[in-house]
Amino acid sequence: MTLHPPTILVLLLLGYAMLGLQLAMVRRRLLEEQALRRWSWGNTLLLLGHLMLLARIVVPLPVSVIAGNGLILLGECAYVAALQQFIDDRPLPRGVRWVCAFCVAAMLPMALFDTPTRVFIASVLTPLPALWGAWLVWRARHRVERSLWPVGAGLAMIALALLARGVHAALHPAYYVDLTLPNTVQSLMLLTSFIALLGSGFGFVLACTERATRSLERLASHDHLTGALNRQPAELLLANALQRARRERTTVAYVLLDLDRFKSVNDRHGHVFGDEVLRRFAHTVAARLRSSDVFSRCGGEEFALVLPDSDAAGALGVLDELRRACRAMGLVTDDGSPFAVTFSAGISLSPCGRVGADALYREADRALYEAKHGGRDRAVLAQPVLQT
Structure with a gap:
């Protein structure tokens, strides 16, 4: 038809x-x-x-x-x-x-x-x-x-x-x-x-x-400024990493990062430059992590890393590489002066996934406090904890 x-x-x-x-x-x-x-x-x-x-x-x-x-x-x-x-x-x-x-x-x-x-x-x-x-x-x-x-x-x-x-x-x-x-x-x-x-x-x-x-x-799952994960989805991924570590008997490293003297950056150079520092720092970190690693923003200038199958030496090696990369970011202030970004870090470990997420965060936070009050621009490894 x-x-x-x-x-x-x-x-x-x-x-x-x-x-x-x-x-x-x-x-x-x-x-x-x-x-x-x-x-x-x-x-x-x-x-x-x-x-x-x-x-x-x-x-x-x-x-x-x-x-x-x-x-x-x-x-x-x-x-x-x-x-x-x-x-x-x-x-x-x-x-x-x-x-x-x-x-x-x-x-x-x-x-x-x-x-x-x-x-x-x-x-x-x-x-x-x-x-x-x-x-x-x-x-x-x-x-x-x-x-x-x-x-x-x-x-x-x-x-x-x-x-x-x-x-x-x-x-x-x-x-x-x-x-x-x-x-x-x-x-x-x-x-x-x-x-x-x-x-x-x-x-x-x-x-x-x-x-x-x-x-x-x-x-909903990522920070709009830096592109890093928000805290809630990062906590779920940390729980998954700990479960996998218990099955495979590996170690999970948890790292808290805090940009040094960041409040003075906003006070001296303005919030626009401060936002650019956060963006560049986040992109620098994300570009140097494995696909299995988790990078999140906890709030303000504080970030967190979850490094599955990574011991103390591995976590310190990652932080050394990130430290060198941050110094080479090439940030320049409005008056043309070079600006170097440094950070302090606290590391806690969960061998075989035996240390729970809350304990990991507390120990990493204490280690970060020691790093900042010990001169900044350094990483401190938390003492082993036995609680789960």
């Missing part, structure tokens, strides 16, 4: 209206608002473009042809711009923008040609932005949300359907003299566009929702 092309256009219009409503409802609630705003513009332009094509019975044919195809191309370009923003956090490359501008400009003389020629030109030019969008998703498939994969697949389907129609129009122009008449290839192209474009739109919204959810989860 061959579907009536105007009927499919009406379905497309209803689908774009539904997607536009969903975009309006979720855009302000998600973090990727700029990308969603561009997708919303693309959806609106596609809606208007198909509306203009359908309105050829009441508007002059040249206006319907030029405006309809031009708006559809602009809508696809907006979709691709949204994808570029979402994936790479940057605007479309200049070359792609020039291609989009050329394709839209090529729609202006469309009314001068007969219908089969117009169909062929539109079928060759319209897939170009969609192909770039499909390539963007394919290129970044290993680092983007999986819900974005159907978006790339949908754009590829649209491009292939349009190209297939272009080939058919070139080989059998008689089928495209009157686009209101039943045409299997034309109907399949429109139906594919209906499914793929709407699927891509809902997939993009889902990808934005997925990213927003992950961002909220990270905000």
